Amino acid sequence: MPNLSRITYYLPQNILTNDQLEKEYDSWSATKIYRKTGIENRHTAKGEKTSDMAVKAAEELFRSNPEITKDDIDFLILCTQSPDYFLPTTACLVQERLGLSRKVGAFDFNLGCSGYIYGLLLASSLIQATQSRNVLLLTSEKYCRYIHPQDRSTRTIFGDGATATLISETKGFATLDAFDWGTDGSGAKNLIVPAGGDALPCSSETAKEQTDDSGNIRSLNNIYMNGPEIFAFTLDTVPITIERVLKKASLEMGDIDFFVFHQANKFMLETLRVKLNISEEKFIIDMKDYGNTVSSTIPIAVENARRKKLFHNGAKILLAGFGVGYSWGSAILTWKE
Template identity: 55%
Template structure:
């Protein structure tokens, strides 16, 4: 009997420290706490400690998954870690986590370097591994610590991003209602619009890359810091997301009426509201779960699913359209029976 990949469990972990809008308003000036919330839909975001890495957050998310859902770690036979903040250039942080999580040595493990679309890409990889008969249970860990890339005086990104990790289990099952189809895409011409320019092989960090400058909007950053061209990102998103969603529905032979929930990458409330209006998605179907976590990059979709499940909004058997988009440019969408 063929195995069909199913998303069977999700857990997430947030670092202890929080950064509230009140604290940001005091630090940055000009923008009040209410103005920050009105622009972003975010009231607070969690921030990793100085000595806390993305793999630390991923470890705690995985341990929560195992304990909360009674999952045997010996049954995990592949680990995918999606992060843009690895512990080292090498080795792969997934390999380190295999040992730290006490997964069997027969478990494959790898990192993928993707941001806001990374969760959907990881689901696609897991589906391929399972339905090709290569593996039976895939653990997907998404974890990012963008706060470590952000200049404290850059309100254009500091108000948005929070640190977090999520753990998802994809397993083989008999039912054909699982994951898919998938629509994936890339446009590297937009790479420069969401980037940390310095720090790797193309432009190693140096005294020159650490020099800060002020942009026209009063934000400060250096080449060592995260840069986002907000206007270009909005333009890309408003074009790519509606097109990808329609391609996905067409590939599945469905319409929006057949979908219980639409869960986009939780970029910010302004972006999500603009997308919902443009695509004409009913508010009752549209999930926004960002107010106390912020934009957690690769973890926004699984965190939104988990929080909507906890509130009772998502019920067993519901169908969700998942769509991630952002850094790369990269985008991906799928349907998931939850």
């Protein structure tokens, strides 16, 4: 059974606070921003590339766990939607900078809020297929490069950051027991950077700014999020993937000791918690000082809970990621510490 072995994370030093945002947005106070999002601070990567953050997260994993060497790694997987280049693959750049063996397999995959679940699934599959023994899964996201400074709907929510997770054949603090996943591309338009790819190359036309009905300013080069549609999708989809992953693991809702969902925003999470009838003590919310770091939210929350010793030996933990794509996934872990 593949094991979740180690998690570390890196957050850029530059911090964007609610007090700073209050000075920029006339009608939004710091208190209002926190009340709507559950976020007080978010880190932004100024002068740092996605690969820089990924390397720093990985180097911290090796530094803080000297029993793990770079020679132990035989596969590198990097989840990002903000690659350094269209090509080459950012994972290849990270492999070279980390000094990993040239025998290491390395690739990127482009997923957002469900990305960590998919990464665990990919790593687990490589190990179960006996193609790997130790997989280094990196998540690194720099959404700030897509956000218009006058778009409150996204700037108040998203933060940048990276995580490193070691998935091992033999050793770890949790086993990876079951997975579920799904996709609905009909929702692609509701969380999107419209310009920049082959469908709509950047141009002077795509750079023209527009103001929406809520007073947010953005161009087609910036990220757009339809909050109400994303909210409705989440409330419809998350209960379904939870039901499916529980069935795959032969468990009931009451068997789960802790729930760690993608940290989208506090209001959405609390609505899900109430709908699913999950008690507060079982439900992890951990975004106040980071914001929505996309594919990095779940591993950051799990690692912080581990440091606080919130999880006990034998605990069943359900992870769920959901968002851009639309894409979603869930996983069940059994804690071993």
